[in-house]
Amino acid sequence: MRGEQRLREVGIVGVGHPPFGKYEGSLMDMLCEAAVEALDDAGVKTGAGHGVDQVLVSTMGGSQVNRQTGVASALVDSLNLRPAMAETVENGPASGASAVKLGYMAIASGMCDVVLVVGGERMRVLSGWEATDFVATMLHPEAEYAYGLTLPSFAGMFTRLIMAKYGVTERDLAMVSVKNHENAMFNPSAHIQLVPNLEAITEDEDALTINPYVAEPLHLYDTCPVSDGAAAVVLCALDVRERFARRPIKIAGIGQATDTHVVAEREVPTDLLAVRLAAKRAYAMAGLEPQDIDVAELHDAFTILEVVESEEVGFFPRGEGHLAVRRGETRIGGRIPINTSGGLKAKGHPLGATGVSQIIELVKQLRGEAHGRQVKGAKAGLAVNFGGFGNNVVATILAGEEE
Amino acid sequence: MAVLDKMEAQLRPVETPMVPYPAKYITQASGEKLVVHQLSRDDVPHLLKAIQPLTTVEKDFYDVVACRVVSELVGWLRYRVKDEYCLLGTVNGEIVGMVNGRMLTEKIGMSYHTLAIRQGLRLGAQLFAAKMEYHMDFLKQDEVWVVAESPNGFKRWMIEYELEPRFEQWHELGGVPTYVLTRKLWEKHKAAKCGGRRPVPEELMAVAKQMILPSTYGQIPGYRREA
Numbered sequence: 001m002r003g004e005q006r007l008r009e010v011g012i013v014g015v016g017h018p019p020f021g022k023y024e025g026s027l028m029d030m031l032c033e034a035a036v037e038a039l040d041d042a043g044v045k046t047g048a049g050h051g052v053d054q055v056l057v058s059t060m061g062g063s064q065v066n067r068q069t070g071v072a073s074a075l076v077d078s079l080n081l082r083p084a085m086a087e088t089v090e091n092g093p094a095s096g097a098s099a100v101k102l103g104y105m106a107i108a109s110g111m112c113d114v115v116l117v118v119g120g121e122r123m124r125v126l127s128g129w130e131a132t133d134f135v136a137t138m139l140h141p142e143a144e145y146a147y148g149l150t151l152p153s154f155a156g157m158f159t160r161l162i163m164a165k166y167g168v169t170e171r172d173l174a175m176v177s178v179k180n181h182e183n184a185m186f187n188p189s190a191h192i193q194l195v196p197n198l199e200a201i202t203e204d205e206d207a208l209t210i211n212p213y214v215a216e217p218l219h220l221y222d223t224c225p226v227s228d229g230a231a232a233v234v235l236c237a238l239d240v241r242e243r244f245a246r247r248p249i250k251i252a253g254i255g256q257a258t259d260t261h262v263v264a265e266r267e268v269p270t271d272l273l274a275v276r277l278a279a280k281r282a283y284a285m286a287g288l289e290p291q292d293i294d295v296a297e298l299h300d301a302f303t304i305l306e307v308v309e310s311e312e313v314g315f316f317p318r319g320e321g322h323l324a325v326r327r328g329e330t331r332i333g334g335r336i337p338i339n340t341s342g343g344l345k346a347k348g349h350p351l352g353a354t355g356v357s358q359i360i361e362l363v364k365q366l367r368g369e370a371h372g373r374q375v376k377g378a379k380a381g382l383a384v385n386f387g388g389f390g391n392n393v394v395a396t397i398l399a400g401e402e403e
Numbered sequence: 404m405a406v407l408d409k410m411e412a413q414l415r416p417v418e419t420p421m422v423p424y425p426a427k428y429i430t431q432a433s434g435e436k437l438v439v440h441q442l443s444r445d446d447v448p449h450l451l452k453a454i455q456p457l458t459t460v461e462k463d464f465y466d467v468v469a470c471r472v473v474s475e476l477v478g479w480l481r482y483r484v485k486d487e488y489c490l491l492g493t494v495n496g497e498i499v500g501m502v503n504g505r506m507l508t509e510k511i512g513m514s515y516h517t518l519a520i521r522q523g524l525r526l527g528a529q530l531f532a533a534k535m536e537y538h539m540d541f542l543k544q545d546e547v548w549v550v551a552e553s554p555n556g557f558k559r560w561m562i563e564y565e566l567e568p569r570f571e572q573w574h575e576l577g578g579v580p581t582y583v584l585t586r587k588l589w590e591k592h593k594a595a596k597c598g599g600r601r602p603v604p605e606e607l608m609a610v611a612k613q614m615i616l617p618s619t620y621g622q623i624p625g626y627r628r629e630a
Binding site: 024127128129192193194195196197199200201204206207208210211221 | 429554558595597
């Protein structure tokens with residue numbers, strides 16, 4: 001980092017992750033549940049002397065889908081955390097990691113000691129088609145959205161190019177899906193608690209009925225579900241860690257990068273340059289290399305993204321991510337377990353919550369609290385939160401501190 | 404025959420012969436086989452035991468659908484509904500869902516309900532497809548009138564099948580707007596929506612006919628059926 005003054009170190013001392021899926025209450029109820037769980041985990045009491053300096057809420061559709069603006073201000077009051085500062089953060093599906101980044105900056109700069117970050121989205125009020133349309137509003141309005149392009153359609157086209165270039169098959173992608181669904185079975189917060197059978201969804205005579213194309217060559221089981229959900233973390237300066245009930249997990253590195261808004265303007269359409277650069281910056285800040293990472297949460301809104309992101313962050317050479325999937329290297333127990341939480345594919349993808357949720361999975365892994373999906377001896381984790389079709393990406397590295 | 408029995412007999416509808424629905428099985432994403440087969444009147448009392456627990460579940464309008472299904476099935480059992488049928492879905496012999504309906508006329512089908520007991524595998528969608536298959540491919544009807552009583556149903560039938568709105572047409576389930584599956588729409592969507600193979604292997608069919616009552620319901624946390 002530039003500058004003469006040393007930044008304060010920041011850690012995560014509380015996490016809250018109610019189950020993703022279908023939520024019957026309001027957006028605010030959902031955010032409050034996650035926040036209270038995180039505050040409880042950290043041992044923070046609301047009301048007088050709560051000590052929370054700043055609340056950040058990440059949501060992409062709070063205003064558009066749930067017709068609520070000023071969400072962070074409302075949350076502070078609902079939680080009796082006045083007079084904490086409050087802002088709502090919107091950065092598409094990368095809103096969650098962006099909010100954590102801003103919370104990190106607020107503490108590292110010395111402006112705050114404690115920041116509560118809550119991400120949430122209540123999307124199941126929409127039909128699948130409406131949700132797809134809502135998410136597509138982040139595309140370029142004239143060059144993309146106006147022509148009916150959506151995120152699944154981009155993912156479909158991207159997959160075709162990757163398949164032609166590197167030999168990725170539909171079965172490879174189904175293997176990613178099955179792996180993530182298997183992991184989700186050990187995550188009580190995951191939306192989908194069901195493991196698809198690889199043969200049934202790829203080879204069986206009924207495969208196209210039960211696993212239809214959504215955006216060919218991507219099938220239903222290659223795409224994330226539409227989920228409601230909220231997730232929250234409590235960040236603190238490591239120099240005030242004694243205030244909290246839990247040992248902090250350090251935020252070791254954060255990197256963010258952008259790419260062209262119009263996907264067609266990219267020089268190499270199969271590259272995800274913002275992923276590559278965001279990860280590079282995060283590694284540099286953390287003083288780590290890809291081989292130092294023990295566990296990763298990669299933004300698999302579509303299975304193809306997990307494969308390509310695993311290459312762009314340096315886990316595998318370009319064009320070989322699918323070969324690693326075939327070899328089982330990304331499974332729990334493999335060389336680099338990816339999406340132990342179930343990923344967006346099985347855990348769910350409530351947009352504003354996703355980046356926070358990914359970071360929570362890393363916290364659980366580094367605390368050794370991931371139960372059936374625990375990666376043994378995990379000391380460093382990487383999360384990649386992917387906004388737009390890769391035009392705004394945040395990479396976060398967490399590191400467990402030595403006792 | 405007693406006078407009352409004679410009067411009761413006169414209340415019974417004159418039934419139209421209906422070709423039976425040939426059982427089929429569909430591989431699920433879980434790898435399990437969903438067997439769809441037609442029930443007889445005699446099966447109704449047993450099926451009611453599977454449905455009754457859902458009559459108080461407000462979420463996703465299960466209460467409305469389950470109550471109406473109970474009423475429709477009792478009506479069929481007690482000879483008060485004309486030309487009704489019921490198709491049952493089982494997985495490993497356990498009842499996972501059902502669909503029912505009736506022939507309004509020789510050419511028009513009246514879809515009643517689709518009730519998915521097990522959730523998460525889109526079983527309801529496959530059972531609904533089986534019901535439409537019965538009307539269009541086996542009863543050889545021209546169209547089926549359909550209503551939805553939950554948003555889930557609306558998404559799966561009205562939107563996914565692009566059903567033709569015909570709000571001026573009265574449906575037997577009451578005030579919910581009527582939509583119609585025409586033969587043209589069926590031909591358009593059948594390949595993508597309607598899976599399955601026939602005949603069902605004997606062993607698989609024997610298991611399906613066990614019609615095991617669900618011991619738990621995802622819709623009713625904590626429910627456990629007493630032995």
